[in-house]
Amino acid sequence: MPGEQRNTVWNIPLERNPFFTGREEILGEIRDALLSSGKAAFSGLGGIGKTQTAVEYAYRHKDDYYHILWVKAESKESLTSDFAQLATPLNLPEKQVKDQQEFVNAVLRWLKQHDEWLLILDNADDLSLIQPFIQDFQSGHILLTTRAQATGTISRVEVKKLPEQEGVVFLLLRAKMITKDTSNDTIPPELRDRSLPIVRELDGLPLAFDQAGAYIEATHCGLAAYFELYKSHGIELLKERGLFAPGHPDPVATTWILSFQKIEQANPATAELLRCCAFLHPDSIPEELIIEGASELGPILGPVAGNTLSFNNAIGDILKFSLIHRHMTTKTLDIHRLVQAVILKSLDGEIHQQWNERFIRAMDHVFPSPEFENWPQCERLLVQAQHCTSMIITNNLGSQEGARNLNQTAIYLYERARYPDAEPLFQRSLAIWEEALGPTHPDVATSLNNLGGLYDSQGQYGKAEPLYQRALAIREQALGPTHPQVATSLNNLGLLYHRQGQYGKAEPLLQRALAIAEQALGPTHPDVAASLNNLAGLYDSQGQYGKAEPLYQRTLTILEEALGLEHPDTQTVRENYEDFLKKMEDENK
Structure with missing residues (x-):
């Protein structure tokens, strides 16, 4: 146009x-x-x-x-x-x-x-x-x-293998031995002759050419020396061939092994950074997961990740071999899945367990509390958090940091109405807390309450009710009958009965929750306003407007004074109260 x-x-x-x-x-x-x-x-x-x-x-x-x-x-x-x-x-x-x-x-x-x-x-x-x-x-x-x-x-x-001549051009371009202006016909014969054995060994895979060229450029070893070094790693090639389709040789793995060895010799901390990335989801790794979680990443990587200059230098060392990609605008890293697979295969079981635990602790340290204002950062970390929770569940890991990971990720998914994704995380978190702390610990009650809330939000009241009841019993026993967390459980159970139309069961629970909140927090606390609003809604649903109206009024007064006139919670209650008044007016006509 x-x-x-x-x-x-x-x-x-x-x-x-x-x-x-x-x-x-x-x-x-x-x-x-x-x-x-x-x-x-x-x-x-x-x-x-x-x-x-x-x-x-x-x-x-x-x-x-x-x-x-x-x-x-x-x-x-x-x-x-x-x-x-x-x-x-x-x-x-x-x-x-x-x-x-x-x-x-x-x-x-x-x-x-x-x-x-x-x-x-x-x-x-x-x-x-x-x-x-x-x-x-x-x-x-x-x-x-x-x-x-x-x-x-x-x-x-x-997308098939690169033809041999195109492979020669690609390899020499990547090794910076020719320029983009060099045509296939003008490549010096000696370069062509030295590169052809490598191209044939790498069997047309562009990623392998890219890695080989990067290694040759970084080490200045030359084409002939690279080919000889490559041939000496045939055993590793055979070990890794299963990563590709059956019958396809796996030159990429051998090339990567050479790069790993070079990095390890030059800087152990850089090698640790590469190993760390191997345990993460390969795409869009937020750099802050490594930087802010540095204290949990071990004695070699931790000090490097926590120092901007050292971290940048380590990234630069890896970039020399194109083993990761760094995105400046998003401040994220990518690592190829096969690079991860080769690294993971080289590690023994004890090292695997050590890095799994480090990843869990780093995610526990970095993933924010899932309040609304933190949602953008939660979303940025979500793929890594879900990768972490999947690893916890798959490997049946039972640390308390893992339980917190599961719980925090599940709460965020719950807040975003992604209930099927949240459910197994809440369930596993509950199982870990029960095993680690015993069935009557207050943290177990919190997990029960969270899982109950998930079912409640989906209308699965039969599943939610026993979880809420058990959470209430634990909190009453462990914290005493007048603790604010007891009031939370009473409110949850009362609202569940309200939604089911069981008003007779709901009223005493909501009344008791209000009394506890007033005694524990004072008559003007926002949590008291929440209890008042719950009880007002119950009376409103039953047409007991005379009981509901003063509770709504008091709720609004508390929120206006505690949170301000423009706070979203204040505005929501004000709108609900205005709707309530209009409903009463319409019914009195």
Whole structure:
């Protein structure tokens, strides 16, 4: 549209690869497929270059689209999170809502209402996960990168091994032995002859060429010496071949082992940083997880992670071998899954356990309390937190730090209405506390209360009631009948009965909760206002307006004085009270 001002969105997280070589045919095929059907996929082996080819397509065709959007699609969590985050750059009205699913729905509506956009779903290996996100679009283009061979109705373009001559060019470019202007025909014969054995050993895998070139550049060992060193690590190659498809050799692992050894010799703390990353979720590792959690990461890495200069130097040492990627704008790190796999395979069971425990403690230290004001940081850490909780559950770990991890992550998921994800975390947290502290400890009551609240919010009252009752009994026994936490349990159980219409059971519980709060906290505390509001709502539901009105009035007075006229809680109660007054007026007409 010549002459028209474009309001575009571009969130490609990767820079254009200056060493990108070849792939002209499949770039043309994917363009034709997108123009024909609107959906297409780059498919192939891990490390074969699918993501880099998708990035190259985006840069080549950036003037053909108004908007180019990037979403990580390796899991339900990353899909939902990345889709939700698109609401902000797209400037959607729903970007202020609290429910993550509302963000996603808003983005999907926007895509259906607009055209001339490209949506790239990276690492969409499980196609069943992405189906709800790509259905019923009449315009725009959707490009996947996936390891899946069967892509159904989505046009598939296979990303194959680089041809030998393109592999030579790529390797020499990456090793900085030729420039981008050097054509295949003008490569000096001696360089071609020395690089061909390496290219053939690495068998066309671009990621392997990138690693080999990085090693040669960093060490200045030369092509012939690298090839000899590579050949001497054939045993490691055989050990790692299972990471790829059956029958495919695994040169990448050997290349990485060489890099690990070099890093270990140069700086043990840098090697520890790489090991640390191997235990985390591979994508978008927030740097603050390592920096702020430094005190929990052991005597070698801890001091380095806690010092900005030392940390940057360690990152720089790893970047020399392209073993991680650092994103300056988001302050996150990425590490390839196969790099992680090779590192993990090299560690014995005792070291595995040690790093699992460090990860748990670091996450416990860094993950914030899941109040509303901390939600952005909770969301930023969520993928790592869920990776941590999955590791706790899978390995049946039982530390109290792990229980707190499970509980804090579950509370955040609960607040975002992601109840199925929260439930197993609450359940495992409860089991750990019961085993570690005994069945009558107050922290067990807290876990019971949280799990009960989860079921209560979903209307599963039969599951919630015994949990609330047990939490109440524990708190009365352990803390005494007039403790504020007892009032919390009374309120929860009373509100549960209120929602079920069991007003006779609800009233004495809510009255007792109010009496405890007034005695323990004073008559003007905001928690007293909450108890007053609960009791007022009960009377309101029964049509006992004469009992409800003074309680509503007192609630509003307390909140206005304690929190201010403009506080969200004050405004909510004021609006509810005004609705109550209008309802009474209408019924008296």
